[in-house]
């Protein structure tokens with residue numbers, strides 16, 4: 746049951762920053778986007794090499810595209826502390842892997858939003874990039890990598906699938922012609938009324954040939970129970 750009481754307005758929870766190990770410390774509303782200043786909640790100030798306490802050595806800002814809130818791009822400016830170990834001189838930064846993958850330009854929420862926007866809501870990569878206030882290549886690379894990571898890490902993703910949908914996207918317009926990606930979606934939960942459609946696979950190429958090749962790679966028992 747949904748809790749019907751109201752709490753105090755809380756930007757950290759509203760923007761789901763608590764899930765990322767972050768806390769909002771400020772906001773800046775610009776005409777075309779909102780910027781949220783954040784800090785990392787875990788102080789992470791013990792040396793990873795020798796366990797001695799570290800002393801602060803300034804901060805760096807990590808910029809992350811976050812999920813758009815109210816259709817407005819939301820960018821995070823995360824202040825990350827640097828430390829130096831008093832004992833062994835090791836230097837490190839606060840761990841931000843809960844907020845984003847190493848070197849990523851999108852927060853984990855932003856990345857999930859991008860993938861769903863593209864696969865479920867059929868937004869173009871250009872529109873996804875615009876909504877996140879990042880470059881086209883940034884959105885494209887992030888979504889492709891995340892799509893593969895999610896799929897490769899789930900060997901049971903084909904279990905209990907009875908209804909699939911195939912969807913062709915123009916992935917990229919190039920001078921030599923358009924590039925296509927065929928997205929294969931599990932429609933079983935939608936049809937059974939148990940949940941939303943989910944991403945099964947992404948293959949390069951146009952839907953008919955790509956799907957034929959993809960299906961040939963599945964085993965016979967799986968093909969028999971799916972249609």
Ligand SMILES: [Zn+2]
Nearest residue numbers: 792795830833
């Ligand atoms: Zn140390």
